[in-house]
Amino acid sequence: MIKSDISNYVVSSRIRLARNLVKYPFPNKLGFEGGMRIIKEISTPLTKYLDSNLLLLKNMKPLEIEALKEKHLISNALSENVNTGGVVLNKDSTLSVMINEEDHARIQVIKKALDLESAYEFADKVDDLISENSEVAFDVHLGYLSSCPTNLGTAMRASVMMFLPALAINRTINNVIFSISKDAIALRGVYGEGTQAEGYMYQLSNQYSLGLSEKEIINTVNNQIYKVAEAEEIARATLLSKNRVELTDMVMRAWGILTNAYKIDSAEFMQNISLIKLGAALNILNIKNTALDEIIVACRPANLTLRYGKDLNAQERDICRAEFLRDVLIKLM
Amino acid sequence: MIKSDISNYVVSSRIRLARNLVKYPFPNKLGFEGGMRIIKEISTPLTKYLDSNLLLLKNMKPLEIEALKEKHLISNALSENVNTGGVVLNKDSTLSVMINEEDHARIQVIKKALDLESAYEFADKVDDLISENSEVAFDVHLGYLSSCPTNLGTAMRASVMMFLPALAINRTINNVIFSISKDAIALRGVYGEGTQAEGYMYQLSNQYSLGLSEKEIINTVNNQIYKVAEAEEIARATLLSKNRVELTDMVMRAWGILTNAYKIDSAEFMQNISLIKLGAALNILNIKNTALDEIIVACRPANLTLRYGKDLNAQERDICRAEFLRDVLIKLM
Numbered sequence: 001m002i003k004s005d006i007s008n009y010v011v012s013s014r015i016r017l018a019r020n021l022v023k024y025p026f027p028n029k030l031g032f033e034g035g036m037r038i039i040k041e042i043s044t045p046l047t048k049y050l051d052s053n054l055l056l057l058k059n060m061k062p063l064e065i066e067a068l069k070e071k072h073l074i075s076n077a078l079s080e081n082v083n084t085g086g087v088v089l090n091k092d093s094t095l096s097v098m099i100n101e102e103d104h105a106r107i108q109v110i111k112k113a114l115d116l117e118s119a120y121e122f123a124d125k126v127d128d129l130i131s132e133n134s135e136v137a138f139d140v141h142l143g144y145l146s147s148c149p150t151n152l153g154t155a156m157r158a159s160v161m162m163f164l165p166a167l168a169i170n171r172t173i174n175n176v177i178f179s180i181s182k183d184a185i186a187l188r189g190v191y192g193e194g195t196q197a198e199g200y201m202y203q204l205s206n207q208y209s210l211g212l213s214e215k216e217i218i219n220t221v222n223n224q225i226y227k228v229a230e231a232e233e234i235a236r237a238t239l240l241s242k243n244r245v246e247l248t249d250m251v252m253r254a255w256g257i258l259t260n261a262y263k264i265d266s267a268e269f270m271q272n273i274s275l276i277k278l279g280a281a282l283n284i285l286n287i288k289n290t291a292l293d294e295i296i297v298a299c300r301p302a303n304l305t306l307r308y309g310k311d312l313n314a315q316e317r318d319i320c321r322a323e324f325l326r327d328v329l330i331k332l333m
Numbered sequence: 334m335i336k337s338d339i340s341n342y343v344v345s346s347r348i349r350l351a352r353n354l355v356k357y358p359f360p361n362k363l364g365f366e367g368g369m370r371i372i373k374e375i376s377t378p379l380t381k382y383l384d385s386n387l388l389l390l391k392n393m394k395p396l397e398i399e400a401l402k403e404k405h406l407i408s409n410a411l412s413e414n415v416n417t418g419g420v421v422l423n424k425d426s427t428l429s430v431m432i433n434e435e436d437h438a439r440i441q442v443i444k445k446a447l448d449l450e451s452a453y454e455f456a457d458k459v460d461d462l463i464s465e466n467s468e469v470a471f472d473v474h475l476g477y478l479s480s481c482p483t484n485l486g487t488a489m490r491a492s493v494m495m496f497l498p499a500l501a502i503n504r505t506i507n508n509v510i511f512s513i514s515k516d517a518i519a520l521r522g523v524y525g526e527g528t529q530a531e532g533y534m535y536q537l538s539n540q541y542s543l544g545l546s547e548k549e550i551i552n553t554v555n556n557q558i559y560k561v562a563e564a565e566e567i568a569r570a571t572l573l574s575k576n577r578v579e580l581t582d583m584v585m586r587a588w589g590i591l592t593n594a595y596k597i598d599s600a601e602f603m604q605n606i607s608l609i610k611l612g613a614a615l616n617i618l619n620i621k622n623t624a625l626d627e628i629i630v631a632c633r634p635a636n637l638t639l640r641y642g643k644d645l646n647a648q649e650r651d652i653c654r655a656e657f658l659r660d661v662l663i664k665l666m
Contacts, residue, residue: 245648249595249655256593262582315578322582 002226002233007113008281009229011161011201011293014110015119017127018103018146018155022135026147027084027100035084039099045133046088046097046126057085066302072110077101097126102147103155105130114225116158116218123156124214143210153210158221161190162228165200165278166235173202176231184208185224199274199296204228240282251279258325263318269299269325287332295328335559335566340446341614342562344494344534344626347443348452350460351436351479351488355468359480360417360433368417372432378466379421379430379459390418399635405443410434430459435480436488438463447558449491449551456489457547476543486543491554494523495561498533498611499568506535509564517541518557532607532629537561573615584612591658596651602632602658620665628661 002009024030024038043054057065057079065082068074073093078085078101086099098106107126109119130136137145144155151157167173177187190201204225206217240247254275258264264272273296280289297303299321305312308320335342357363357371376387390398390412398415401407406426411418411434421430431439440459442452463469470478477488484490500506510520523534537558539550573580587608591597597605606629613622630636632654638645641653 245596245652252593252595253590256589256591257586258589260585260589260592262585263578319578 002229004233006226006229009162009164009232010114010225011163012110012112013114013116013119013160014108014158015116015123016109016157016159017107017123018144018148018151019105019107019127019130020137020145020147021104022137024104027081027102027104028147030084030100032083035100038104039084039086041134042097042099042105042130043086043088045129049129050088050090050095050126052088052090052095054086054088057082057087063302063305067300067306070300070303071297073108074098075101075106095122095126103151114160114222116160116221120156120158120214120218150207151209153208154212154214154217156209156214156217157205158218159203159205160221160225162187162202162204162225162232163200163277163281164202164228164232165274165281166239167228167232168200169239169278170235172231172235176228180204180224180228181207183220183224185221187228199270199277236282247278247282248284251275251282251284255279255285255329259329260326261322263315264322264325265314265318266299266301266321269321270296273299289332291328291332295325298328299324335562337566339559339562342495342497342565343447343558344496345443345445346447346449346452347441347490347492347494348449348456349442349490349492350440350456351477351481351484352438352440352460352463353470353478353480354437355470357437360414360435360437361480363417363433365416368433371437372417372419374467375430375432375438375463376419376421378462382462383421383423383428383459385421385423385428388420388422390415390420396635396638400633400639403633403636404630406441407431408434408439428455428459436484447493447555449493449554453489453491453547453551483540484542486541487545487547487550489542489547489550490538491551492536492538493554493558495520495535495537495558495565496533496610496614497535497561497565498607498614499572500561500565501533502572502611503568505564505568509561513537513557513561514540516553516557518554520561532603532610569615580611580615581617584608584615584617588612588618588662592662593659594655596648597655597658598647598651599632599634599654602654603629606632622665624661624665628658631661632657 020026021038021041024034046052047054065079069076069079073089073096074087075098078087078098081100084100088097089095094110096108098108107123109123111119139145143153146152146155164173167176180187184207185204186207187202187204190198190203204221206221209217254272258272258276273292276285277289277292279285280287280292298307301317304317304321304324312320353359354371354374357367379385380387398412402409402412404426406422406429407420408431411420411431414433417433419432422428427443429441431441440456442456444452472478476486479485479488497506500509513520517540518537519540520535520537523531523536537554539554542550587605591605591609606625609618610622610625612618613620613625631640634650637650637654637657645653
């Protein structure tokens with residue numbers, strides 16, 4: 001059992017449901033007309049009954065598409081489908097329904113901290129709105145039909161973003177990943193399989209969705225989350241007791257750089273903000289750390305450029321990033 | 334002609350007079366008894382007529398001797414004469430009379446910014462107090478007799494500490510040193526001949542004291558100071574116009590490090606405080622920079638240890654230095 005709140009380890013929870021409509025082929029076989037009809041059929045009940053908007057990629061600037069990707073509201077795959085890709089977003093961006101990605105509809109609900117249950121509840125409601133309006137492909141034996149076989153069954157992926165700095169620093173994260181993977185649960189760096197975890201962020205999710213109910217999947221994932229959180233809690237305590245002076249120095253210098261630099265690039269920013277998140281988690285820095293993940297997204301190139309409202313070259317972007325950070329970080333104190 | 338105030342280039346002015354008493358051999362030939370008699374003879378009129386105190390090295394802790402050396406109030410040579418070395422210091426440490434260094438008496442007066450004239454005036458008054466009490470070795474042809482022949486004549490060295498970051502950074506300082514040295518004036522890094530200038534600080538002084546009056550020496554040194562200052566002024570303007578973004582970033586990061594680090598060693602401290610001095614000189618940082626040189630002295634190992642009042646190991650000293658800096662720098666804003 002962990003002693004501190006689970007929100008010290010779990011940043012956000014996400015439920016994703018894949019759905020396909022019976023009367024259309026999978027998106028990779030669809031033409032423009034078919035793609036548009038699917039967008040209309042799926043988005044109509046959503047924008048009618050939920051406080052949400054439909055965005056068509058063909059009407060968006062590349063920078064705006066990139067900004068949605070940086071916010072994890074759309075996937076790489078969707079961003080590449082600039083002809084027939086679409087997304088329905090609600091006002092607070094907790095809901096994103098990607099249309100004509102790998103499947104006709106990918107319902108994604110994101111909640112802060114650990115809350116897969118309520119994320120599922122909302123996703124299920126969105127699923128109902130779609131099913132009431134269209135016939136969704138479903139097989140009694142295989143469950144929901146999807147373009148990728150790993151998504152058969154519930155076609156649900158339950159995932160959480162975990163902040164695991166101590167396990168990353170003491171290099172035991174790979175042992176944890178190995179022990180978790182035996183349970184049909186995957187733990188990986190945030191930017192997908194094989195990539196290095198950026199900012200000590202890891203995604204834990206179910207590997208398969210066939211043969212288990214939604215509730216069972218969520219329970220299995222939750223159990224693993226607590227195991228990983230416990231390992232991280234122990235690792236943090238050890239790290240702090242063995243390296244308090246060095247850690248304090250590193251964290252405080254990172255704060256000094258981010259609140260003073262005149263220009264800073266993405267890589268150095270991520271390195272330092274990760275140390276600040278670590279410092280906040282270890283109570284070395286007494287700041288409100290809930291905003292740090294939003295600051296990370298705001299500092300990504302496309303979001304930063306949109307914020308400053310004009311084209312920026314690399315050096316201008318680094319200067320704007322530093323200016324934004326000096327302004328926003330000081331308010332966390 | 335320079336456009337800005339000379340105090341942007343000259344940190345302090347120093348006059349040093351070497352004096353020896355007729356009836357004693359030079360210090361290297363003196364025993365303990367002779368050394369003590371000289372201390373008494375030289376210090377008595379000084380402590381009587383000036384608001385000053387005599388310190389005997391044999392009664393001091395090594396740390397206290399080291400702290401005086403760090404403040405440039407005593408020389409390396411004096412600090413090594415722990416048997417018969419002594420120093421008379423006035424209250425504000427503008428006067429330091431070293432006794433039994435290379436000569437029987439070395440009168441040293443330090444003034445802020447460029448003010449060799451008033452430094453000489455004070456040193457001359459101290460010289461009078463010594464001469465009225467003892468017979469000082471003087472030859473009509475050779476002037477004041479001293480243990481080193483380069484000090485014959487007036488036995489005076491007029492020197493100033495110059496802050497020359499732009500000439501150091503654009504690597505033209507060596508050209509300036511070369512052109513100056515032809516005029517019997519030396520320009521060198523602060524910690525003596527051949528050593529690298531620490532913190533962009535250079536000492537400009539006359540090379541010889543024979544054949545010129547005190548006033549002539551001071552005039553010659555003053556003329557050279559203005560030439561060097563002009564070269565530095567031009568170099569600063571060029572540096573700023575060509576590298577404003579990089580310089581601003583370097584200076585602001587240095588400020589971030591020094592006002593946030595949890596521990597910092599001497600070398601990294603000097604590197605960063607030098608950048609801050611540069612930033613203040615170039616108006617990148619809007620701080621009162623007059624205190625920076627005092628902060629540099631306060632951060633040297635012995636002075637820092639004395640301030641904290643207990644023995645410190647290297648790591649503790651680095652932590653105390655950082656704590657002191659966080660406290661003192663913020664007050665300059």
